[in-house]
Structures are given as structure tokens and as C-alpha cells.
Amino acid sequence: MAQKQYTVTGMSCAHCVASVTEEVSEVPGVTEVVVDLAANAVTVHGTGLDDALVRAAIVEAGYGVEEPAAA
Structure with missing residues (x-):
């Protein structure tokens, strides 16, 4: 199973x-x-993960996403 981590900007609450x-x-x-709110980090686990789709989903939720951190 693959794992990717992203730094997400703009998150501030449980919502x-x-x-x-x-x-x-x-x-x-x-x-x-x-999702680690304090660290502004999102870790995604799965198989055949498409980086572009994960990034697009974060943007669709209304937040910014920085380059993936090394996992």
C-alpha cells in the first residue's frame, strides 16, 4: 500500500x-x-494513488496544497 503526505494550507478547524x-x-x-490539523498535514494511504487527483480533491475542498513532503 502506498502512502503520500501533503502540506495543506488554510485549514483551521474540525470542519x-x-x-x-x-x-x-x-x-x-x-x-x-x-488529517493532522496542527501540522497542516494530510496523509493518504491507498493503492494506485494519483497525485493529481488527490491534489484536486484538496483544492475542491477549498484549501491549498503544497508540494508533497517526503514520506
């Missing part, structure tokens, strides 16, 4: 965490989404 989790969970291949 933000729920929005990102919901959008990213809908990306094909994603099996788990872990």
Missing part, C-alpha cells in the same frame, strides 16, 4: 478536517485519509 477527509476519500484507490 476543515472533515471537508478534506470527505473529498480525498472519494479519490479512486484511497483507503485511508489522516
Whole structure:
């Protein structure tokens, strides 16, 4: 199973965490989404993860995404 981590900008509350989790969970291949609000980090687990689709889901939720951190 692959794992990718992203730094997300603009998150400030539990609603933000729920929005990102919901959008990213809908990306094909994603099996788990872990959002760390304090670190502004989103870790995505799954198979055949498409980086562009994960990034698009974060943007669709209303937040910015920086280059992926080394996992």
C-alpha cells in the first residue's frame, strides 16, 4: 500500500478536517485519509494513488496544497 503526505494550507478547524477527509476519500484507490490539523498535514494511504487527483480533491475542498513532503 502506498502512502503520500501533503502540506495543506488554510485549514483551521474540525470542519476543515472533515471537508478534506470527505473529498480525498472519494479519490479512486484511497483507503485511508489522516488529517493532522496542527501540522497542516494530510496523509493518504491507498493503492494506485494519483497525485493529481488527490491534489484536486484538496483544492475542491477549498484549501491549498503544497508540494508533497517526503514520506
